[in-house]
Amino acid sequence: MRLLNFVAVRISLFSTAALISARSLRLESSHQPSLVFKYQIVFILSDCECSSHYFNSSPDHKYRVLYTGSDLHLLKFLQSGLKNCFVVRAPSGYVARIFIAGQIDYSLFLFDEKLSDATGADLECFTRARRECTPLIIFKPSDSFCSVVKAVTRSLEHS
DSSP, X not given: OXXXXXXXXXXXSTTSSEEXXXXXXXXXOSSSOOEXXXXXXXXXXXXXXXXXXXXXXXXXXXXXXXXXXXXXXXXXXXXXXXXXXXEEEESSHHHHHHHHHSSOOOSEEEEESXXXXXXXXXXXXXXXXXXXXXXXXXXXTTSOHHHHHHHHHHHHHHO
């Protein structure tokens, strides 16, 4: 069998951590006539450290923080240091833009200064165009974990 006419389109699903890919396939074999299949595949962005069910339900947390960066040690430190915060991780600027443009409310955005596909300043411009009043922190990799947690705590207290 061989694969012909492959088409893929990505859209966000409920503006959460899931993406849908709609695909059409035509399979040909020497024994059967051409068959066309249409199906949908749901991709959960596993790098976001949460399932879509858990992502939508965080009743025991007062705040929701979107951390965009690749430092998993910082993520764990944030999760343990910010007890009243539900911390969602976006591993790249592309994923962060999906979350920012979505309908879920965030109490604070925390961006790494340098990402693999964007900068903190790029994400700041994108965020300010959509969420004018939400506090935002851009941190440098040289900043200590404790100073990042203190800055987040101060920002949340004043918001």
